[in-house]
Amino acid sequence: MFISKTSExxxxxxxxxxxxxxxxxxxxxxxxxxxxxxxxxxxxxxxxSKSGFIQATRGRSGGYVFARPLESIFFSEIIDxxxxxxxxxxxxxxxxxxxxxxxxxxxxxWDKPKLTFLQTLKTTTxxxxxxxxxx
Amino acid sequence: MFISKTSExxxxxxxxxxxxxxxxxxxxxxxxxxxxxxxxxxxxxxxxSKSGFIQATRGRSGGYVFARPLESIFFSEIIDxxxxxxxxxxxxxxxxxxxxxxxxxxxxxWDKPKLTFLQTLKTTTxxxxxxxxxx
DNA sequence: ATAAACTAATACTTATAGGTATTATTTTAT
DNA sequence: ATAAAATAATACCTATAAGTATTAGTTTAT
Numbered sequence: 636m637f638i639s640k641t642s643e644x645x646x647x648x649x650x651x652x653x654x655x656x657x658x659x660x661x662x663x664x665x666x667x668x669x670x671x672x673x674x675x676x677x678x679x680x681x682x683x684s685k686s687g688f689i690q691a692t693r694g695r696s697g698g699y700v701f702a703r704p705l706e707s708i709f710f711s712e713i714i715d716x717x718x719x720x721x722x723x724x725x726x727x728x729x730x731x732x733x734x735x736x737x738x739x740x741x742x743x744x745w746d747k748p749k750l751t752f753l754q755t756l757k758t759t760t761x762x763x764x765x766x767x768x769x770x
Numbered sequence: 771m772f773i774s775k776t777s778e779x780x781x782x783x784x785x786x787x788x789x790x791x792x793x794x795x796x797x798x799x800x801x802x803x804x805x806x807x808x809x810x811x812x813x814x815x816x817x818x819s820k821s822g823f824i825q826a827t828r829g830r831s832g833g834y835v836f837a838r839p840l841e842s843i844f845f846s847e848i849i850d851x852x853x854x855x856x857x858x859x860x861x862x863x864x865x866x867x868x869x870x871x872x873x874x875x876x877x878x879x880w881d882k883p884k885l886t887f888l889q890t891l892k893t894t895t896x897x898x899x900x901x902x903x904x905x
Numbered sequence: 906a907t908a909a910a911c912t913a914a915t916a917c918t919t920a921t922a923g924g925t926a927t928t929a930t931t932t933t934a935t
Numbered sequence: 936a937t938a939a940a941a942t943a944a945t946a947c948c949t950a951t952a953a954g955t956a957t958t959a960g961t962t963t964a965t
Contacts, residue, residue, distance in 0.1 A: 636771055636772070636773065636774055636853065636857050636858070637771070637772065637857065637858055637862070638771065638862070639771055639922075639923095640864075640922080640923070641922075641923075643862070643863060643864050646862065646863060646876065647863050647864065650863065650874075650875035650876055651875070653875070654875060661940090661941070661942090662941080662942075663940090663941085670864070672923085672924060672925080673925095674924070674925055674926075675923070675924050675925080677942075677943085678924090678943095678944095680942080681942075681943060681944080684942090684943090691941095691942060691943085692931095692932085692941085692942080693930075693931040693932060693941060693942045693943080694930095694931045694932025694933060694940075694941055694942075695931085695932050695933045695934070695939065695940045695941055696932075696933065696934090696940080696941075697931080697932070697933095697940080697941045697942060698941080698942090699942090710879075718771065718922095722771050722772065723771070723772055727772070727773070727778070727781065728778060728781060728782050728785065729775075729778050729782065729805075739785075740785035740786070740788070740789060740899050741781065741785055741899070744845075744890060744894050744898065744899070745890070747886060747890060748883070748886045748887040748889075748890045748891075751882060751883045751886040751887070752883040752886070752887060754883075755879060755880070755882060755883045756883075759879050763879065764875050764876070764879070774952075774953095775952080775953070776952075776953075796910085796911070796912090797911080797912075798910090798911085807953085807954060807955080808955095809954070809955055809956075810953070810954055810955080812912075812913085813913095813914090813954090815912080816912075816913060816914080819912090819913090826911095826912060826913085827911085827912080827961095827962085828911065828912045828913080828960075828961045828962060829910075829911055829912075829960095829961045829962025829963060830909065830910045830911055830961085830962050830963045830964070831910080831911075831962075831963065831964090832910080832911045832912060832961080832962070832963095833911080833912090834912090906965100907964105907965090908963105908964095908965085909962100909963090909964085909965095910961100910962085910963090910964100911960105911961080911962075911963100912959105912960080912961075912962100913958100913959075913960070913961095914957100914958085914959075914960095915956105915957090915958090915959100916955100916956085916957080916958100917954105917955075917956070917957095918953100918954080918955070918956090919952100919953080919954070919955090920951100920952085920953075920954090921950100921951085921952075921953090922949100922950085922951080922952090923948105923949080923950075923951090924947105924948080924949075924950090925946100925947075925948070925949090926945100926946085926947075926948090927944100927945085927946080927947095928943100928944085928945085928946100929942105929943075929944075929945100930941100930942080930943070930944095931940100931941080931942075931943095932939100932940085932941075932942100933938105933939090933940085933941095934937105934938095934939085934940100935936100935937085935938085935939095
């Protein structure tokens with residue numbers, strides 16, 4: 636399942652906003668562009684505000700803009716705030732610890748994909764999207 | 771979240787069985803060794819039997835052994851039978867399609883970790899565990 | 906024969922993630 | 936002033952995953 640649906644939504648919201656970061660975007664516009672149930676989307680927007688990623692302006696001509704520079708927002712931080720990153724860091728077989736002298740059966744096999752995954756999340760920011768877009 | 775808890779359990783069961791494939795193992799023994807709720811474990815064992823991974827012997831001295839050679843059981847197949855692999859294959863942002871000429875915002879970034887993950891699952895079998903154990 | 910030690914099947918309960926509804930609050934155009 | 940158009944907060948509902956209970960069926964040692 637990789638990431639939760641809520642994480643997927645959060646990424647969809649923030650990547651869309653990142654690619655349109657010049658303009659303030661209202662929940663209604665985001666709803667029309669992304670395929671996320673409106674009320675759930677609004678709740679996520681509030682969550683993302685509270686987490687400090689975006690900033691809300693209330694009132695008639697309100698909407699959302701980023702509260703921080705895109706270069707400072709790593710994907711790892713987004714997923715961490717939505718569903719936590721711990722379950723990704725831990726042992727695949729769910730062992731509380733996976734000691735180096737007696738690792739779990741799948742340790743060696745899982746190591747590489749896990750590292751690639753976490754490294755990507757931890758080294759990529761929303762600002763990198765615009766770069767990637769030009770490849 | 772990477773994989774579901776049920777997938778995690780299935781892997782725990784089959785990896786343990788793979789490392790002890792000489793002996794027939796009863797549900798009770800597996801319950802004592804692995805940290806899985808007994809009744810749930812038994813249901814999973816029945817599922818894994820139906821899926822053809824293992825073979826059950828009923829009755830007093832019953833238990834489970836592999837129904838197929840370890841070399842033929844890829845991790846991808848296990849996870850596929852438990853929770854399906856489709857959600858892993860698809861677009862991270864949940865786009866129904868991610869066309870090559872206009873891929874989703876995260877396409878380039880996600881590509882590598884996704885491939886590493888799927889490749890590992892699709893090229894590693896339960897037989898590889900014993901090898902890995904000797905590293 | 907029969908009791909012990911197993912697996913099989915199915916129905917039910919609980920916890921969690923995802924989604925909805927309602928009401929309150931803020932801002933701005935008029 | 937006030938109505939319109941936004942966000943905020945909180946409570947509620949629903950679907951799914953995880954876990955439990957019950958009952959049935961099978962085999963073997965005695």
